[in-house]
Amino acid sequence: MAFSNHDDEVLSEMNVTPLVDVMLVLLVVFIVTAPLLTNAIPLKLPRTHAVAPPDQHKPVVVSVDRDGKYYIDRRQLSLEALGAAISQAHQQDEQRVVQLRADQDVVYGRVARAMAVIQQAGVTRLAVITEGEG
Template sequence: MSFSTQDNDEVLSEMNVTPLVDVMLVLLVVFIVTTPMLTNAIPINLPKTDAVAPAPQKDPVVVSINGAGQLFINKDPVEPARLAFNLQGAKARDPDIRVQLQADEGVNYGEVARAMASIERAGITKVSVITAR
């Protein structure tokens, strides 16, 4: 019996891809078997309905600020100090009120922020800020 006494300290730099190929083949078989099962649909007869019109929505209250800084509610001028009071009255008439805020491009942002604060003080939570494209 002969034994080899060579000291072979070389590192094997090749990666063994056989386990990787085995795993990939198993996954491929699993996908091939399960895919036809996923495409089967159960035939059912659903009831037919007529088209229904959407529920009517009330027009929102429009708060506008022009280039001179004047406030308007639905094209009616209003003093900045009275904005929250007028909106509270509108909210009392319609608890589900929606407000759209429009401001001229040249308006100072501070005035827009004050108008938004007044809308918030009135207890209105549905606010849209309208911009031009």
């Protein structure tokens, strides 16, 4: 809208209301669609090309076989004993990495339980081991 103090002076102002309306609509669209983009991705694991660099400390190898049995360095343990053994190894060397190896046919809940036990033992360095392609 233009106002004039005198007949030959015109003040012009830019109307930003449509710009604000468009920006708010875009914000709502992004807020609604962003969570939908992160879920429901079909995956088939665990083959990779990535190779981890060698570590200086001898890792603790935790394995979960196809039947859901837990092992540390080829020694079969219960889930509770697994937690105690990992905690003891972590107290001896806090820089030690725990490597988790799981059969691709094992129920995912078993792997999740092993990861929870490893986390409860205070381990912050966990490597999930996969088989290379080819």
